[in-house]
Amino acid sequence: MRAGISNTDSVINMYETKKPLDETYLREWIGNQESIEETIAAEPLHRMRATLDMEPKMIEIGETVPPLWHWAYFLTPVRAAELGRDGHPALGSFMPPVPLPRRMWAGGQFEFTESLRVGDRARKQSTVRDVKFKEGRTGKLCFVEVEHCIYVGDELRIREIHNIVYRDKPQPGADKVLPARAPDNAEWSREVVPNPTLLFRYSALTFNGHRIHYDLDFCRQEEGYPGLVFHGPLSATLLAQLAIDNNPGKSLKAYEFRALSPLFDNAPFSLNGRMEAGKALMWASNADGNLAMKSTVTFAD
Numbered sequence: 001m002r003a004g005i006s007n008t009d010s011v012i013n014m015y016e017t018k019k020p021l022d023e024t025y026l027r028e029w030i031g032n033q034e035s036i037e038e039t040i041a042a043e044p045l046h047r048m049r050a051t052l053d054m055e056p057k058m059i060e061i062g063e064t065v066p067p068l069w070h071w072a073y074f075l076t077p078v079r080a081a082e083l084g085r086d087g088h089p090a091l092g093s094f095m096p097p098v099p100l101p102r103r104m105w106a107g108g109q110f111e112f113t114e115s116l117r118v119g120d121r122a123r124k125q126s127t128v129r130d131v132k133f134k135e136g137r138t139g140k141l142c143f144v145e146v147e148h149c150i151y152v153g154d155e156l157r158i159r160e161i162h163n164i165v166y167r168d169k170p171q172p173g174a175d176k177v178l179p180a181r182a183p184d185n186a187e188w189s190r191e192v193v194p195n196p197t198l199l200f201r202y203s204a205l206t207f208n209g210h211r212i213h214y215d216l217d218f219c220r221q222e223e224g225y226p227g228l229v230f231h232g233p234l235s236a237t238l239l240a241q242l243a244i245d246n247n248p249g250k251s252l253k254a255y256e257f258r259a260l261s262p263l264f265d266n267a268p269f270s271l272n273g274r275m276e277a278g279k280a281l282m283w284a285s286n287a288d289g290n291l292a293m294k295s296t297v298t299f300a301d
Contacts, residue, residue: 021098021099021100029131032127033125033127034094035126037121037124038073038074038124039121040117040118042059045065060118061119065118067110070116071206078209083209086211087210088210098166101166103164104164105233106143106232107163107256108162110255111159111160111253115157123151125148130143130145131143139167141167143166144165144166146164147162179260179286181290182291183272186273188242188272190270192271194265194268194269196228199214199231200214212225215228228264229263229264230262235259235271236255238271239271239282239293239295240252240297243273243280247280247299252300254297254298255295255297257282257293258293258295259292261286261290261291269285269286279297280299282295
């Protein structure tokens with residue numbers, strides 16, 4: 001485990017002198033930790049409801065935070081000078097300095113022991129759990145696994161495993177990998193018509209500076225995308241909400257999602273789900289009917 005590092009730029013410059021994708025070096029970040037405390041306030045819930053175009057409501061002390069809305073809390077106020085070229089916090093301090101330019105939230109797993117509530121004094125403890133490399137169809141990949149545990153006092157409320165994948169830039173003329181076709185047996189469906197305002201507001205609400213969500217020139221010229229990228233966490237949140245809306249009175253015990261292909265702001269997409277063996281199987285499909293994300297909701301007994 002590496003000790004905390006304060007001068008991020010010097011870490012990145014030091015790493016650039018090393019052999020690219022030095023797995024042994026990057027695995028030194030395993031065990032790295034950071035912690036942040038916050039009182040759960042009502043205002044982020046008001047803003048999230050507005051962002052998701054939900055009716056306003058009074059939010060009192062003791063109101064529960066809906067599943068995955070905790071992403072509007074525990075935000076690290078990283079200085080502008082400490083951001084990378086893509087708008088994310090520069091790597092090399094808490095996160096390992098992976099020398100691959102494209103990053104994506106590949107998926108996550110969640111255990112919900114108890115809801116967060118407005119008024120709680122909560123603490124999020126984050127730990128780098130793993131760093132590993134694979135060779136994919138589009139080149140080298142680096143996967144970083146981070147565990148986030150949210151406590152109120154000594155009580156664990158939420159445990160989250162955050163899976164991040166880093167990739168190289170797309171190569172000119174490289175074959176495109178087409179996503180699989182989405183299932184056609186949904187019991188519930190909802191169409192989403194994305195727009196830049198929605199993406200900007202969600203980025204602001206979660207203090208997410210990643211330029212792929214609001215800088216169209218960066219998306220096209222640097223990342224090779226056709227439009228602004230719809231946030232993976234927002235897709236996961238909307239899928240969870242669709243499951244909850246169609247199972248009134250039930251609460252989530254566990255949730256997992258996997259991002260399979262990006263969604264963009266230039267076309268509508270659909271959220272879908274059905275019940276199978278007591279679980280809600282959820283998926284998002286793009287305008288061509290291809291699979292963008294899949295998730296599974298496990299309800300509490």
